[in-house]
Amino acid sequence: MSDTVFEPKILGFLCNWCSYRAADLAGIARIKYPANIRIIRVMCSGRVDPTFVLSAFAQGADGVMVAGCHPGECHYVDQNYKAMRRYAMLKQMLAQMGLEDNRLRLVWASAAEGQQLAEAIEKLVADVRELGPLNWPKSWEENGHRLEAIQNIAREHAEAMEVPQ
Amino acid sequence: MSKAKPKLALYWAASCGGCEIAVLAVNEKILDVAAAFDIVFWPVAVDAKVRDVEKMPDGSIDVCLFNGGIRTSEQEYMAQLLRRKSKALVAFGSCAHEGCIPGLANLNNREEIFNTVYKEGSATQPENPKNLRPLPETEVAEGTLHLPVFYDTLKTLNQTVAVDYYLPGCPPEAENILAAVTAIIEGKLPPPGSVIGKNTTVCDECPRKRNEKKIKKFHRTWEIIPDEETCLLEQGLLCCGIATRAGCGALCPAVNSPCIGCHGPNDGVLDFGARMMSALSSVIDSEDPEEINRIIQEGIPDPVGSFYRFSLAASQLRRKHRPANEKSATTK
Numbered sequence: 001m002s003d004t005v006f007e008p009k010i011l012g013f014l015c016n017w018c019s020y021r022a023a024d025l026a027g028i029a030r031i032k033y034p035a036n037i038r039i040i041r042v043m044c045s046g047r048v049d050p051t052f053v054l055s056a057f058a059q060g061a062d063g064v065m066v067a068g069c070h071p072g073e074c075h076y077v078d079q080n081y082k083a084m085r086r087y088a089m090l091k092q093m094l095a096q097m098g099l100e101d102n103r104l105r106l107v108w109a110s111a112a113e114g115q116q117l118a119e120a121i122e123k124l125v126a127d128v129r130e131l132g133p134l135n136w137p138k139s140w141e142e143n144g145h146r147l148e149a150i151q152n153i154a155r156e157h158a159e160a161m162e163v164p165q
Numbered sequence: 166m167s168k169a170k171p172k173l174a175l176y177w178a179a180s181c182g183g184c185e186i187a188v189l190a191v192n193e194k195i196l197d198v199a200a201a202f203d204i205v206f207w208p209v210a211v212d213a214k215v216r217d218v219e220k221m222p223d224g225s226i227d228v229c230l231f232n233g234g235i236r237t238s239e240q241e242y243m244a245q246l247l248r249r250k251s252k253a254l255v256a257f258g259s260c261a262h263e264g265c266i267p268g269l270a271n272l273n274n275r276e277e278i279f280n281t282v283y284k285e286g287s288a289t290q291p292e293n294p295k296n297l298r299p300l301p302e303t304e305v306a307e308g309t310l311h312l313p314v315f316y317d318t319l320k321t322l323n324q325t326v327a328v329d330y331y332l333p334g335c336p337p338e339a340e341n342i343l344a345a346v347t348a349i350i351e352g353k354l355p356p357p358g359s360v361i362g363k364n365t366t367v368c369d370e371c372p373r374k375r376n377e378k379k380i381k382k383f384h385r386t387w388e389i390i391p392d393e394e395t396c397l398l399e400q401g402l403l404c405c406g407i408a409t410r411a412g413c414g415a416l417c418p419a420v421n422s423p424c425i426g427c428h429g430p431n432d433g434v435l436d437f438g439a440r441m442m443s444a445l446s447s448v449i450d451s452e453d454p455e456e457i458n459r460i461i462q463e464g465i466p467d468p469v470g471s472f473y474r475f476s477l478a479a480s481q482l483r484r485k486h487r488p489a490n491e492k493s494a495t496t497k
Contacts, residue, residue: 050439051481058481071452078452085446088457093442093468096272098486132489139487140271140318149238149301149314150245156311157219 008062008128010037012121013048017075018110019067025114033118034125037065044068045106046079050090053104057094057136063128067107067117080108102127103134171227171350173202174218175257176247177209178233178240179267179319184258185209185232187336191343201350202228206247215243218250226250228349230257230332234264234478235320238301239313248326253349255361259335261322262360263429263437264478266335271477271484272469274317318484331360333410335427335475341412360410364432367406367424371415373397379450383464386423397423398448401464403471408440427475436481438472 014020020041026033042048045068056064066083074080087106094104105124109117177185189195189210205226206213229251235241248254259265270278279298303310322328332345345361348354355361368375375396384401391397397404397418405426406418417424430437451457465471473480 050442051436054436054439054481058483081452082446084452084454085449085457085461086443088454088461089442089446089465089468092461092465093438093472096467096469096485097482098488134486135489136482136486138489139485140320140483143314143316143318143320145301146238146241146314146316149311150242152311153239153242153313157216 006129006133008036008125008133009060010063010065010121010125010128011056011061012037012039012065012067013042013045013052014039015045015068015075015080016041016043018069018073019045019107019117021111022067022109022113022117025111026118029114031114031118033121036125037121044074044076044079045083046074046076048083048086050086053090057099057134060135060137062131062134063103063105063124065105065107065121065124067109067120070108070110073110100131102131170201170203172205172225173198174204174206174226174229174247174251175209176206176229176231176243178231178243178261179236180233180258180260181266182209183336184260187258187334187339188230188342190339192339194343198346215246218246221250223249224252226252228253228255230255231322232257232261234260234267235322235325236267236316237313238316241325244322244325253329254322254326255330255332255345256322256328257332258337259333259427259429259475262331262333262479263476264319264321265475268319268321268476268478269470269474271318273485274487275315279315317487319478321479324478329357330354333360333362333412333428338413360429360432362428363411365411366431367409367411367413367415367418367428370411370413371396371406371418373418375399378448380445380448380460381450382460391421393421403465405441407444408434408437425474429476437476438469438480441472442468
């Protein structure tokens with residue numbers, strides 16, 4: 001392992017009407033938060049399909065944040081409750097798949113809560129930094145000495161059965 | 166050499182053998198298949214050796230129906246060999262298509278699987294007091310003996326070699342096999358890379374009455390006897406018909422049993438389990454986080470087994486996460 005500090009890659013799905021504006025507000029108010037988070041604006045936290053979250057982890061994200069309007073304040077009436085239920089479902093599934101609890105987080109942040117959002121991002125980055133790299137694609141990369149074994153089969157067949165190469 | 170019959174090969178890898186039986190379940194029509202094709206390789210039914218395949222010119226097999234996932238180096242070798250020798254390689258059945266039940270072992274690694282089978286398994290344990298394990302290499306007086314390498318992670322066929330067509334189902338239904346084979350004979354195939362089958366969900370074939378779905382509690386199948394006319398999901402049974410490709414004629418819901426998703430995801434569904442979670446979250450009737458957690462934890466105690474029963478190996482995450490320190494411990 002190298003001596004460089006581990007910088008977690010965090011993907012954030014922020015809703016257009018509250019949380020993304022909270023991030024904007026944080027910017028305007030010069031509130032600092034770590035650059036580890038890459039923010040994707042979605043129209044609503046209810047738009048965040050579990051597929052997106054799994055895609056993020058499968059492509060190497062170390063953590064994921066889903067952020068939306070506070071319950072009861074959704075621009076689309078009740079879609080953030082959908083996000084709440086999807087999150088609960090995902091959490092349970094991902095625990096079974098061996099994902100640490102602190103790598104996925106649901107946050108409510110209104111358009112006025114730039115400070116709170118920045119703190120939540122800071123907290124998530126710190127928690128994931130403590131957990132270390134996730135590197136999910138590495139989980140399936142190694143399969144023993146398979147390439148060697150496959151070449152052995154071809155070689156042995158060639159030797160034993162006189163198959164023309 | 167004009168008008169030779171097209172050459173057909175069938176092979177199995179990590180599967181249960183049900184797909185082979187499904188091919189025979191076309192009954193007397195199997196004779197039409199035999200009449201239309203020259204079966205060059207089918208270990209279950211025809212005497213031909215791997216070396217016969219190795220000697221064939223590349224691309225000389227017209228269609229290869231390959232069932233089973235890839236769990237060992239020998240299976241990977243056969244997948245590569247048959248890919249080279251075949252013009253059209255068909256991932257036949259759920260295992261080759263998306264890993265199926267053997268793929269659920271991706272919740273474990275080789276060491277855990279071997280422990281279950283060779284150490285804790287009641288069937289083998291009394292006969293294995295020395296805790297012997299199959300090794301890829303064994304030295305004997307005559308030289309080195311090789312066994313295939315057993316993989317930590319089961320792969321689907323298209324994670325191993327390029328696949329031309331997919332035939333879904335666990336196993337594929339006889340009429341769908343026949344339709345696919347007929348399409349191959351007549352040259353009326355869909356574009357390469359597609360799943361041969363319907364492009365709609367099991368719900369579309371299900372005769373049950375559907376109303377608004379609002380679920381307060383999920384039941385496991387043995388807990389209730391569902392009413393025979395209403396949508397099973399509305400009755401709180403975890404029915405996967407909403408995400409599953411049609412083509413079976415809603416066999417399971419028709420006999421009062423929820424769909425378990427053996428036909429795999431419909432077109433446009435990248436991740437079967439994610440689609441199920443997304444859809445179910447929409448119909449849980451609660452806005453209270455604690456109640457939501459209770460409904461999910463009590464009703465769906467095994468989410469991976471429920472949502473990825475057939476598709477874990479083909480899902481985006483493919484397997485249970487393996488921490489970095491565990492990977493280095495892999496034995497040869």
